[in-house]
Amino acid sequence: MKQAKKKNAYRKYAPPLTVAVVGAGAVGKEMIRILEERNFPMKELRVLARSSRPMDIGGKKYEVKETTPEAFDGVDIALFAGTEGEKGAASTFGKEAVKRGAIVIDNGSDFRMDPDVPLVIPEINEHDLAWNKGIIANPNCTIAVMLMAVAPIHRKYGVKKVIVSTYQAVSGAGGKAIDSLTSQTREFLDTGKVTDTGGFPAPIAFNVLANNWKIEDDGYSNEELKMIAEAKKILGDKSVQIVPTTVRVPVYNAHAESVYVEMKKAASPADIRELLKKSPGVRVVDEKNTLNGRDCPMPIDASGKDDVLVGRIRRDLHNPKAVLFWSCGDNLRKGAALNAVQIAECFIARK
């Protein structure tokens, strides 16, 4: 935690910048939307993907070009949309882009646990950008939503253990998964069955899947193992125990999480509420702080929002050092595209 107080010392670029977005799927499009809506100071935006084609985002036209090493010539910052599980474009082109002088911010999973690559959520560990060697990794969407609330608690009270069960939206599995939820749902309503489960291991319409990810060591899924490893790296503390159960639910967008936190020091729900109200990127939603007239975070309210919503803050009635809460965050925004753009913003030199 000492690093947080050290002045950050990393290369800053004088705006306006040349930015590349690599990937034109759900996350890539969201990156472009967020760059535009935050008025990121760009002199040029290059959209790169597997093949050239025109693309439309909210009525605005973009010319997608093929990703090649040369496409990164003159690029200041390259945002890679990435993929979970399989190797993304960053594994092929990331180092080529760095060689040409770009800072690479990769939302994929290829570099997250690379000891030469900082894994960053700016509100939590911007200081880790100081030791970047050109590539910075963006965390898994599930861990980003969880840590936005857990990190402030860890800083103030010391987190010993987190037991978390997720309710993950299909958008985290990509654009095809979104379409599959729609087609499965329509088919079930019309015929009472689902014949094509898309990329899911079983129907996701009107069902929940605790087996949506490959089971690896000790019976944990690769999504759960990512949460464990990434949380420790972002918090800069290997002693924090993360015990996750990841579950896919038939929700289009925004992940929800049921979180139990055991702390080193005692804290009341009121203490945690006050702490989280002051924490950047977090919005407390409860009876006194409603959102869209509702007293509890939920995916349909978190979707499209930058803030991670936190509510149902209460104590373990048997342990004064443990609290529970319920959080929801937009997995395409804070869990992916927004966080990547926020990292990029850390590289803009300010006068």
Place this chain on the structure above:
Amino acid sequence: MKQAKKKNAYRKYAPPLTVAVVGAGAVGKEMIRILEERNFPMKELRVLARSSRPMDIGGKKYEVKETTPEAFDGVDIALFAGTEGEKGAASTFGKEAVKRGAIVIDNGSDFRMDPDVPLVIPEINEHDLAWNKGIIANPNCTIAVMLMAVAPIHRKYGVKKVIVSTYQAVSGAGGKAIDSLTSQTREFLDTGKVTDTGGFPAPIAFNVLANNWKIEDDGYSNEELKMIAEAKKILGDKSVQIVPTTVRVPVYNAHAESVYVEMKKAASPADIRELLKKSPGVRVVDEKNTLNGRDCPMPIDASGKDDVLVGRIRRDLHNPKAVLFWSCGDNLRKGAALNAVQIAECFIARK
């Protein structure tokens, strides 16, 4: 636990019996279906509800009669479908039925915590029937699904604490909630919005609700408080700590639960798997024991089944005395109607 070894001594009825089912909603209908499918030895089945009307279940006709005190004359066993939250028919007619010589088995929440009323899951605490005074309560659906796996673990290893997050189907909220999920889903697919949320506090279509129950003491919902109180009563052990988060999900039927169990003695996942494989009413589903070709419990496979499915059994990597698992059970069956009929079966005298 000593009681379990004592011979049960409670009134048994010589079959065939006169049975009344009170309630003609989702649970009442399921009770009738289960009585028929288990060949419950009946000489007469009376279906009682607020008003007389004909009713059809799977092509079979039933004549529903109005519930009155006299309707229980000659009834051996009365199954009340009950309601959660508000007072059910058992609070008005339960004692009248007992006065007329019937055993009342109430699925509602009116009598569950009454010290004169046993709260029973036959596989767990049939011995508590010995002290019945005519009324027996059936547990909340969520706790029944959870305890089917937790109780055997408690008996063998001693359970200290359970941290549980639920994924509850809408059928637990009744027939209107089922229809509302359908109409909300159709409306959202057709128009992109939900205008009528039915009895839900917000849309349940493509959303999850951690605020589906009234918040009461210490920020816990009444569903969560029921889980805490009922688990202790059924296990006959007030020392067991239950820390629940209840969440409604857009699933028609069968509840799922993510369960973390801290024990007094160490047990490996293999120990727990072997124990649960031998436990009546539990079916382990994993890579080696698939169900419908699937390696993990899920609501669509648990729906319509008597067994509670348990999978994803694994250890807390930091605590040899803690295990996690994922369970799914039919909330209308083991969580309600099946359990009530199983209690009734305990009252049949066998030669």
